[in-house]
Amino acid sequence: MPPHNVSDDLKRQAVHLFLGGLPRAEVATLMGVKIRSLFNWAKLVRDTGDVVTKATVPRGRPRVLTTAILHHLADLLKAYPTLYIDEILQWLAIYHDTPISLTQLCRNLHDANLTYKVVQRAPLERDAEDQLVWKKMIMSKYRASQL
Structure with missing residues (x-):
C-alpha cells in the first residue's frame, strides 16, 4: 500500500475494531491500512489514551525578541x-x-x-x-x- 495520511477518526475506529476482537488482518483490509499501523495506534491508545501524539514542546532556547x-x-x-x-x-x-x-x-x-x-x-x-x-x-x- 502506498503511504498516505489516515484521519484520526479512521484510526480510532480501526483501533476500536482491533481491540474489540476482530482479527487484525480483517481490520487492516477493511480500513485499508497496514497491520503494523494498527499495532502502533493500539500502543498509542494504551500509552496516551488517544491515537494521535500530543504536540511536542518547542525545543531550543526561547527567543529574546518575540x-x-x-x-x-x-x-x-x-x-x-x-x-x-x-x-x-x-x-x-x-x-x-x-x-x-x-x-x-x-x-x-x-x-x-x-x-x-x-x-x-x-x-x-x-x-x-x-x-x-x-x-x-x-x-x-x-x-x-x-x-
Whole structure:
C-alpha cells in the first residue's frame, strides 16, 4: 500500500475494531491500512489514551525578541530607516524592557530580513516623485530593448 495520511477518526475506529476482537488482518483490509499501523495506534491508545501524539514542546532556547516586538521593530524601521543600532538597542530596552546584546540584535534583524539594504530601499520605493525622476533618467539613457 502506498503511504498516505489516515484521519484520526479512521484510526480510532480501526483501533476500536482491533481491540474489540476482530482479527487484525480483517481490520487492516477493511480500513485499508497496514497491520503494523494498527499495532502502533493500539500502543498509542494504551500509552496516551488517544491515537494521535500530543504536540511536542518547542525545543531550543526561547527567543529574546518575540514576534510582536519584531513586527513593532519593522514598523519603526520603515518609519525611521536612518536609526542607528544603538538607538534601536535603547528603544528595545526602554519601550519593551528587553535588554539585548548588539550581536543578538544584528542576528534577529538579519533573520527578519531587516538588513540595511532592505530598510534603506523601502522609503525610496515609496516616494512617487523620486520614482518618476529615476524612470525619466533611465528612459533617457537606455532603449526598451536594452532593459
